[in-house]
Amino acid sequence: MRPRVPGPLGPGATIGILGGGQLGRMLAIAAARLGFRVHIYEPGPLPPAGAVAAAVTRAGYDDVAALRAFASDCDVVTCEFENVPAQTAETLAVSTVMRPNPRALEIAQDRVDEKRFLHNLGIATAPWAEVDRAADLLGALARTGAPAILKTRRLGYDGKGQARLSGPADAEAAWHRIGAQPAIMEGFVPFSAELSVIAARGTTGEVVCYEPGRNVHRDGILHQTTVPSGLPRGVLQDAVLVAGKILNALDYVGVMGVEMFHVPGKPVMVNEIAPRVHNSGHWTIEACVVDQFEQHIRAVAGWPLGDGSRHSDAVMTNLIGDEIDDWPRLAAEGGGLHIYGKAETRPGRKMGHVTRIGPRR
Numbered sequence: 166m167r168p169r170v171p172g173p174l175g176p177g178a179t180i181g182i183l184g185g186g187q188l189g190r191m192l193a194i195a196a197a198r199l200g201f202r203v204h205i206y207e208p209g210p211l212p213p214a215g216a217v218a219a220a221v222t223r224a225g226y227d228d229v230a231a232l233r234a235f236a237s238d239c240d241v242v243t244c245e246f247e248n249v250p251a252q253t254a255e256t257l258a259v260s261t262v263m264r265p266n267p268r269a270l271e272i273a274q275d276r277v278d279e280k281r282f283l284h285n286l287g288i289a290t291a292p293w294a295e296v297d298r299a300a301d302l303l304g305a306l307a308r309t310g311a312p313a314i315l316k317t318r319r320l321g322y323d324g325k326g327q328a329r330l331s332g333p334a335d336a337e338a339a340w341h342r343i344g345a346q347p348a349i350m351e352g353f354v355p356f357s358a359e360l361s362v363i364a365a366r367g368t369t370g371e372v373v374c375y376e377p378g379r380n381v382h383r384d385g386i387l388h389q390t391t392v393p394s395g396l397p398r399g400v401l402q403d404a405v406l407v408a409g410k411i412l413n414a415l416d417y418v419g420v421m422g423v424e425m426f427h428v429p430g431k432p433v434m435v436n437e438i439a440p441r442v443h444n445s446g447h448w449t450i451e452a453c454v455v456d457q458f459e460q461h462i463r464a465v466a467g468w469p470l471g472d473g474s475r476h477s478d479a480v481m482t483n484l485i486g487d488e489i490d491d492w493p494r495l496a497a498e499g500g501g502l503h504i505y506g507k508a509e510t511r512p513g514r515k516m517g518h519v520t521r522i523g524p525r526r
């Protein structure tokens with residue numbers, strides 16, 4: 166069994182990553198640049214991260230023998246997605262170090278636990294109510310007000326597992342649309358902007374936040390992130406302080422994406438936390454000295470955090486589904502083009518992104 170990491174990992178150490186998607190791929194590239202080996206653990210075939218990693222284990226998250234072998238090869242294990250089963254994290258934690266810690270993953274896996282956690286920290290959110298069964302729907306809607314959004318408690322992402330309601334008459338249909346499972350009712354926030362903070366916390370407790378970006382979603386999927394956001398300085402400061410509070414409360418190590426709503430005249434509201442690098446932080450690759458991926462690797466390796474300041478203005482646009490077919494034109498444009506190397510193009514699937522930068526205003 167490997168010893169638990171006492172101090173910073175040196176070059177040549179192995180960083181394990183649970184999940185082999187595009188976030189794992191960009192983490193692996195950043196880790197390689199700092200001299201680390203990366204071992205990807207992924208149940209599915211042909212993971213995009215596998216093509217740029219030193220080792221890949223293809224096994225299920227419930228495969229105890231495979232998890233043990235993986236843990237014994239890794240000096241530290243991190244993840245590129247939040248839905249790591251609790252049992253998986255426990256198995257790994259016996260013989261290696263998990264960063265961020267499993268508690269952060271657990272809270273982010275359940276929208277009700279997440280809201281309670283934020284409430285206990287005094288952080289504003291949309292009005293919400295728990296919905297365990299159909300009989301709870303109307304009471305919940307009375308508490309949140311209409312319009313509202315019904316979301317599954319667990320395993321929702323990119324707007325999946327969500328249904329909008331304009332009033333009580335829609336409640337039954339919404340319940341069935343999300344698969345009649347434990348849910349949360351959220352009052353619809355009349356936001357003027359969505360923003361996110363990409364925040365990092367190191368093993369010594371230092372926190373570095375990137376400048377908050379302004380996000381535009383299409384069909385529940387992030388379309389574009391723009392920095393600077395154009396939001397008032399006070400809002401940006403509020404956003405960064407809220408993010409720092411969350412990371413400190415969780416004794417978090419690594420990068421986290423904190424998605425927020427801005428309603429003029431109100432404190433920022435947190436929509437959700439993602440205990441990992443985040444799509445809305447991809448702009449940092451071209452526009453910052455140290456990007457979110459390197460920052461996460463630095464944090465989980467116990468290194469000092471890097472300089473997250475921005476030297477350029479940036480607009481990051483996702484390439485969803487067959488938008489990736491436009492790559493020859495985008496390549497000719499000469500900006501920051503990223504193609505994730507996914508085996509198959511599907512509607513709604515994140516296939517790549519492009520970041521256009523300009524001089525910092």
Ligand code: AMP
Pocket residue numbers: 291314321322323324325351352353354355356359382385386424436437
């Ligand atoms: P989520 O999966 O919770 O991040 O939701 C995806 C997107 O749906 C968000 O980025 C918002 O654009 C929108 N959305 C989610 N929850 C709310 C809410 N309570 N009020 C208004 N818009 C919301």
